[in-house]
Amino acid sequence: xxxxxxxxxxxxxxxxxxxxxxxxxxxxxxxxxxxxxxxxxxxxxxxxxxxxxxxxx
Numbered sequence: 390x391x392x393x394x395x396x397x398x399x400x401x402x403x404x405x406x407x408x409x410x411x412x413x414x415x416x417x418x419x420x421x422x423x424x425x426x427x428x429x430x431x432x433x434x435x436x437x438x439x440x441x442x443x444x445x446x
Contacts, residue, residue: 395401408414
């Protein structure tokens, strides 16, 4: 089963060439993604807010 040649190779190659010619698909995808830039945390104003979603005790 796995040792047999790919029977639709010609059709696959033809379709791939057509999609590349029409700029369809991810042919120029290089696999990299931009690294997110960290944002600056606001200074602690001493109010005890601390960013918690819990109400005060």
